[in-house]
Amino acid sequence: RVLGLIVAKLLFLDDKQANEGKMARQLNALVRKEACADAARVAELGTALYLSKAEDKNGGRDKNSILGDVCEAVMGALYLDGGLPAAEDFFFQFWAAQLDNLPGNNKDPKSQLQEWALSHQLGLPQYFEVGRSGPDHRPEFQISVKLGKWSASAKGFSKQDAERDAAQDLLLQVSQKND
Known part of the structure; x- marks a missing residue:
């Protein structure tokens, strides 16, 4: 993929x-779907989309x-049209804020929770799908994460989003207990 390159x-x-x-953590932070969506918002690409009336009404542009x-x-x-320089120009123009805010140890909450758990000899966090709602074309998942005596749950429109948010909630719990 061009972006990954x-x-x-x-x-x-x-x-x-x-x-x-x-480098892998930084690369993942910059190429994930949310990062691409943020760049698309900066570029105002949503205004140029042709969407069905239903998708437009349901917030498809965002x-x-x-x-x-x-x-x-x-x-x-x-x-394809202008070669790598054209794609790089687009990248540097619309990912600028993300590049400025890219921390050296940018780790997603699931990785942070796993590292914390292992450093405290608690084993690996366990993730469970505890609920699913909404239509088949746009399901909402509820995921629970358990680690020792702690647990947290979160909802998201993808399992990955719900797992990430649940891990973030659990990280907040354990950090408050250890303060």
Whole structure:
């Protein structure tokens, strides 16, 4: 994918001594669907979409899944039309805020929770789907995460989002208990 190529090149040229784990976390933060959707919002790509009336009415112009896909498609088209420099120009223009805020140890909450759990000899967090609601074309998942005596749950329109939010909630719980 064009986006992955651009980000990998940027991260490698930025810090040739960075370890693979750090670069992988940074790459994942910049290429995930939410990052693409944020860039699409900055580029105002949602205003150019042709959507069904139902999708438009349901907020399709601001859905991460749609905006993320559109953003990647635009980058692919720019690459095919103008080569890597055109795609890189788009990337640097619309990912600027995300690049500025990219921490050196950017870890998602699930990774942070796993590292915390292992450092406290608690084993790995366990994730369970405890509920599912909504229509088949847009289900909402409720996920619970358990770790020792702690647990948290969260909802999301993808299992990954719900797991991430549940992990974040559990991290807050354990950090408050350990303060």
